[in-house]
Amino acid sequence: MSVPVEIPARVADWFAENRRDLPWRDPGFPAWGTLVSEFMLQQTPVARVIPRLAEWLERWPTPQALASVPAGEAVRAWANLGYPRRALWLHAAAVQITERHGGVVPHNVDDLLALTGVGDYTARAVAAFAYGLRHPVVDTNTRRVIARALDGNAEPAPPSNTRDLAAMERLLPDNLDDAHAVNAGMMELGAIVCTARSPRCDACPIADLCAWRQAGYPEYEGKRKAVQKKYEGSDRHVRGLIMAELRAAHVPVTALEIETLWADAPQRDRALAGLVSDGLAVYAETGYVLP
């Protein structure tokens, strides 16, 4: 596929002018802060992350600080960010950073990938954004911009790490600062202009180059991503109710109290067993507590 050579420079210039003032973009923001923010941003919107991130870093300014407290403290501080397993994984990663890397968030992508809860996106985001290294960073925003501007599709195909990283690599300038701006700019463009529902093409710096626009905005015909199951009444719903109770309580939550949270006994038992299996709840004498 041929890439219009103007795209990276246009995106980088647009980013310089239009970047949101987000905490993790502050000069001197620590790599640990970047790692924490990336964990929190996995499937949780920016606006909900910002206040929790500030609290978190004030309380645990280093990996060692987090590693020194029980994992349950992390789960409680995670509050209502959702997917509380991420709090458990972040705590595990803090322990690993402390034990294996002397408390320094690793620079190396393979070392980052070896941390619990760090996958292909997060590892490269930390290497690129915290340390300024030249790695392609591809998230859901970047994939959408590439799908539209370069491939002429309304939506990206299902994620393929090999294909997505190669596509982004082709856009990355050699210069470190420019590469950083293109990585961040593609994400930012997807986040605030080339959005999933109603893209603001009038504000897009590459609208005149966009393959999807040039093709007349054809509807997406490829494989759709699996539709999210309904939350109301789901196992995730019940797990969420139980976790909210465990976070609020500072004494063991009895089985009787858990019964009041959800009437369907088999589903309730399944949810609770799942939480115990995941390590998010443990039984202690009289009831369930955070780990």
Next chain:
DNA sequence: CAGCCGTGGGA
């Protein structure tokens, strides 16, 4: 690899 994992806000 498809399914699973929370929560809340905008359209």
Next chain:
DNA sequence: TTCCCAAGGCT
């Protein structure tokens, strides 16, 4: 109101 989906990762 209902639906969509948000800086993913693990099994």
